[in-house]
Structures are given as structure tokens and as C-alpha cells.
Amino acid sequence: MKTIIISIKIFLFFTILTGAVYPLLVTGIAQVVFPEKANGSLIVRDNKIIGSELISQQFDTKKYFTSRPSAVSYNPLPSGGSNYGLTNLKLKNLVAERKKQFIDFNQLDSLTVVPSEMLFASASGLDPHISQKAALLQVDRIAKTRNFNTIQKQNLVQSVKNHTEPPQFLVLGEERVNVLILNLELDKPDRNITNNK
Amino acid sequence: MTAQDFIQIFLFFALLIGLTPVLGNYMYTVFTGKKHIMLPVFGWLEKLAYKSCGIDPAEETNWKSYTFGLLMFNLIGFIFVFLMQLFQAHLPLNPANLPNVSWHSAFNTAVSFMTNTNWQGYAGETTLSYFVQMLGLTVQNFVSAATGIAVLLALIRGISRKTTDKLGNFWTDLTRSTLYILLPLSILFAVVLVGQGVVQNFKTYETVQTLQGAPQIIPMGPAASQIVIKQLGTNGGGFFNANSSHPFENPTPLSNFLEMLSILLIPAALTYTYGKMVGSTRQGWTIFTAMMILFVAGLSISLCAEYSANPIFGHLHLMEGKETRFGITNSILWSTATTSASSGSVNAMHDSLSPIAGMIAMINIMLGEVIFGGVGAGLYGIIIFIIITVFIAGLMVGRTPEYLGKKIEAFEVQMAIIAVLAPNLVIQLFSAWASVSSYGLSSLNNAGPHGLSEILYAYSSAAGNNGSAFAGLNANTVFYNLTLGFGMLIGRFGIIIPVLAIAGTMAKKKITPLSAGTFRTDNWLFIGLLIAVILIIGGLTHFPALSLGPVMEHLQMNSGVTF
Structure with missing residues (x-):
């Protein structure tokens, strides 16, 4: 009996400590030191929140860079991947379809090697990044849709390069570029897409 | 694979091996009741725990009482988490107005978190309120890991003591593991992770209008505090469904590296602690070496499998279920670590791994979770x-x-x-x-x-x-x-x-x-x-x-x- 009472008491002790005090303490520190990040790295434009830098959005019009395929249709509730195995016929067909779609959509040569992240769905369904190569392959199409002149187009290429994040500390992870950030640059009213970062 | 891939793997091992004796020695001082650096910080909490719960820290018990205490403590944790889910709609901190959980899912989840498994049949962001995630699951993340350490400590005492039936005091083992090891490391790592972009708030889900004008609901919550302990305690249960592949759980390559390191950190360091406690660090390093050999073998086979071409997809990089920022190497290093240690958190979808890499993940588990294994x-x-x-x-x-x-x-x-x-x-x-x-x-x-x-x-x-x-x-x-x-x-x-x-x-x-x-x-x-x-x-x-x-x-x- 004594053991049972101790069990209950110490369980309550740990519930308060690790279930309430600890998360509140971390929240307190986080909200003071990194408020924007702790609140989801939200992006505000014209006083409206248009999304999170970390969560990908669907882009299917010709004037924007396209995100990676998402098994959850870019709906974060809930996040997830396709969970298709490599011998799943559905996956094989999807990859073939996406390849054709990417080439047609961007009016590329049919022999173009499409970067694999544009053919395969991400793990979270919310992957905000694509490779620099995948972004550059879309520049011609966007420039054409937006009636860019040669200089504007060159600026767009430069913008993609400026926004490419190298591996962190040059060794960790992969080189990547954030699709939402690129598209926000495209929408800037002055069309001055040379980034002065 | 490029040179950069090998450098990342090398860095990972270098840090893991380097930190093993440091943390291992610290844990030795904690478990043997010597003076250590966290004593002035959290010592009063330990005393408070004993005083408020009526525990005599000097009292030691035999194996049966030790086991009984452990089982009771776990049972109460189970009941608590089970009931909390059944009634979550009536409990506070539920901004998304999530309904009560079904009895069978609640049973599964309660068992899962009590046993340090963190198998998740549900999707966090659409199933559980902040209240259940914090007061139910985060707590179990701590105490189930501490339970594992307690069992280990009892076994070590059994091996190193002679002609006694006393195996120690379950309550002090539990308390010290939580207060001096899991909690300080969690606070430290949590703040760093938020700095990388992991969310930590109590806001309602954010409804936004995307650039193209479609509505998107972005989930929020006190994620960082739970994610850290799920990594450190080899628990693995994500705050969000996609676990550590979710950009809010694991936003950058640095957060990925730290989360990956924290999976193996404590299990690896415990081998050193073990060596110290049985009186020969060589015994500890022997175990560490055996674990490391199995780990490297599994990692190598998985990497070969993932980077091989196949007739279905040719030479395409197999990025299905993987995130761009991590790439293949970090996904496979993680899948090997998380299955060797009984963590179970993922940064890539194991279902979509190549058959052999998926098999290695499975074998790591089937071998009994002894390649570093759970805490x-x-x-x-x-x-x-x-x-x-x-x-x-x-x-x-x-x-x-x-x-x-x-x-x-x-x-x-x-x-x-x-x-x-x-x-x-x-x-x-x-x-x-x-x-x-x-x-x-x-x-x-x-x-x-x-x-x-x-x-x-x-x-x-x-x-x-x-x-x-x-x-x-x-x-x-x-x-x-x-x-x-x-x-x-x-x-x-x-x-x-x-x-x-x-x-x-x-x-x-x-x-x-x-x-x-x-x-x-x-x-x-x-x-x-x-x-x-x-x-x-x-x-x-x-x-x-x-x-x-x-x-x-x-x-x-x-x-x-x-x-």
C-alpha cells in the first residue's frame, strides 16, 4: 500500500514538473529569445499572414515556382508522406506522370533530367525546399509568363542563386532553395528581383 | 556519395565517441551519489520530491520490491494517459477543439508512451490536445526513459555488489535520472532547437491565405519541449504526424544533426557509466565497440542500397519520403540510428526506403534493440x-x-x-x-x-x-x-x-x-x-x-x- 501511495505522489510530482513547469519554462525562454521562430516563422505581407517560411504551399500557376509533390496536398492536417514502397506500381506511374508534367509545364526538352525531388513526394508533405537546379529549370517558363525582358530574366536567375542556401556550416545537409521565398520575391511590386540581401 | 556526405558521417561519429566518456562520467557521479554540477541547480527539487512523496532515499529494497514499485509507477502512468485521452474534449488547452480519442487508440497510445515505445497509431496534430501532449505524453517521455535507466542501475548493482539482496531504491533512481540527466539536457537542447525554427507556443492553429489564395491551416503547439525529450529519451513519438521530417519539428540540417546525435547520446554514454560502475571502463568500451561495429555495418549496407540504381527508377536519387534539406545520407544515418537505439523517431518515411535499407532498419530492431538501444x-x-x-x-x-x-x-x-x-x-x-x-x-x-x-x-x-x-x-x-x-x-x-x-x-x-x-x-x-x-x-x-x-x-x- 505504501508503494502505491508513493507511486501516485511521485507521478503527480513528475507530471507537474515535466508536464507543466518544463514546457512552460521552455516556452518562456523561447518567446523571449526567438519569438518569431517559436511562433512558426510566419510571413506577413500587407498586414496579412500568408504562410510559414517552413511550410510549403501549392503552386500550380505558371507565374510561380512549383513546390515538391506532396502526398497530403500541402494540407498540414495531418502531415505525412505517401508511404509507397519502391515496388509499388502507383509510385512508378506517379513518377512517370510527374516527369512528363514537369517537362510539359516548363516547356523543356523531353530529354531533360528532372531533379528527383520534383518527382518524389516529400516525407512531411510540407517540404518547403527544392534544389537550385529544379528552380533554374523553371525560370524560362516564369519569365515568359510574366513577360520579363532579358535583364529581368537574368535578375531572376540571380535571385534564385542569391536565395540558394548552401549546406549549413558548409557541411551539414543539402543545398536548397525556399520556394515560398522565391515566389514572394517574384511578387514584389517594383519587380526589382535582384535581391539586395 | 560525395566527400561532404562522408564528412557529416565522420563528424557524427567523432562527436558521439567524444561525448561518451564526458557524459558517461557525469552520469557515473550522479548515480553513485557523488558531487556533481547539477546538484546546486536541481538538488532542492530532489529533496522536495522525497519530502513531498514520503520517500526515504537511504532505504534500499530487494528485487521484488524494486520491481513492484516500478510496475505500480508505470501502471499509474498508463491509467492517467489513458483517461486523459478519453476525456480530452472536456479538458483545457484544446484550442483546435479535438474530440475524445477512441478507447482502443487511447489504450494503444497509453501503453506506447509508458513502455518508451512511442508507436503512434494516431496523427498528433489532428488527434491530441496540447493538454494531453504535455501533461500526458511529455511526462511519459521523461519517466519511461528514467524507468529504463532505473532497471539498468538495479542490474549493475546486482552485478557489482556481493552477498546482499539490496538492489537500490527505485524512487531515487527515477528521480535522479530525470532531474540531473534528462531535464537539464532537454532544456538546453530545446532552446537551441527553437533557435533553428522548431515551434514552441500555445497559440491556436493559424489559418492563412496562401500566395495563390487558398486557405491553409498551420498547426502550432509546444513542440520543442516534447521533441527534445523524445529524442534524448529514445522515445520517438512526434508532436506532428510526420515526426522529425516535419519542418516544424526539424527545420534545418543543424537541428537534424543535433536531434540525431541526441538519439544515441545517452545510450552510448551509459556504456561508459557502466564500465565505471563495475570497476573497469574497459568492460564498458568492449560493449561500446560491439555496438559500434553492428551500427557501422548496418549503416554501410543501407547507404549502399539507397545509392544503388535499380531498373524501376534508374539512377534517380530515391527521394520518395525524404526531405530536400536532409538528402539521402542524413535520412539513412537517421534511420540507422533511430532503429538501433529504440527511438523510433523518423526524418524520412521508412516505408519508402529501398527494400534492403528498410530491412536493415527492421533487423536493427529485431536484434533486440541492443545496438546502443533504448536509454x-x-x-x-x-x-x-x-x-x-x-x-x-x-x-x-x-x-x-x-x-x-x-x-x-x-x-x-x-x-x-x-x-x-x-x-x-x-x-x-x-x-x-x-x-x-x-x-x-x-x-x-x-x-x-x-x-x-x-x-x-x-x-x-x-x-x-x-x-x-x-x-x-x-x-x-x-x-x-x-x-x-x-x-x-x-x-x-x-x-x-x-x-x-x-x-x-x-x-x-x-x-x-x-x-x-x-x-x-x-x-x-x-x-x-x-x-x-x-x-x-x-x-x-x-x-x-x-x-x-x-x-x-x-x-x-x-x-x-x-x-
């Missing part, structure tokens, strides 16, 4: 294999087997065999049941041999208290919630109870001094034997099933067959 659990698990190894070696040379001066007799070997058989039975029997029943098969997401792999992985994950999944399997059904729930219970307590029984009988024995005839357990020969025993037991048990699942799938894939 505490990995080490007491491998000590079970050590007992079997010295027993077999003893049979071969015709001497009474001994380990660290303790004679290994019939009772210890019987208990060790139970501990090895319990999880393996769960894997084989439940998988067989699921794969011939309509309610088992209707949950599959993939056809052909990969379907069998999904089932096999699920029960391996449950029995090994891992928690990762071939997540295509729809496990949120009555059948899977219950069978996986019982599988987790057997996989956890079917090992803990025999281990504590072994600790109890070992403590009573005398310690035989070292002699020229003593079979050494701290050299390369022993490392080889230990690895052989682990592989033979795991291989004999699971090879037939594996050959019908991932091996078959690999062969089919290489002839271009799809299902």
Missing part, C-alpha cells in the same frame, strides 16, 4: 546477450560461466532466454496472425512482399519498443491497436522482469577473484563472440520471414517487377 534498455538488453555468450563460451571450454566474477547459473540463463524469446515471439506470432487475417490485411498500403514487410515492421517495432513504422499500414484499427499494444507490453516487461530477477540473484552471489583461467570479457575475441551470438539468435529467428518480405522485394525490384 537503459539497450544496455540491460545487451547484458542479457552477454550472459548467453558467456554461457555458450563456458559450454565450449567446459567451465562454469562467469561474468565479472559472478557465476552464471541455470536461473540466470533461463531468465535471459525468456527475455530474448519474449519480443521475438511477439514479432513472429502476431505477424503471422495479421498476415493471414482479413482485418490484418485490410490495413495494408502496399501490395506484394512489401505488404508483409509493413506487418513485420509493425510488430518488430512494438516488441522492440521502437515506435517507428512502415507508416503506410493503417494501424489505427481495433485489431492493430490491441495486438500492438499487447506486443509493446510483452516486449517491455517481458524483458524488465527477467532482468530484475537476474539482478536479484546476482546480487546474492559471491565475487570470484580473477584468475588465469577466467574467461575474459573485455577483449576482441569476446566482442566477436558477442556479435556472433546476437546475429545468430536474431538471424535464426527472423531470416525466414525477412526472406519473404524485404529480400523478396529486393529481388523483384531488381527484375523491374512492381505490384
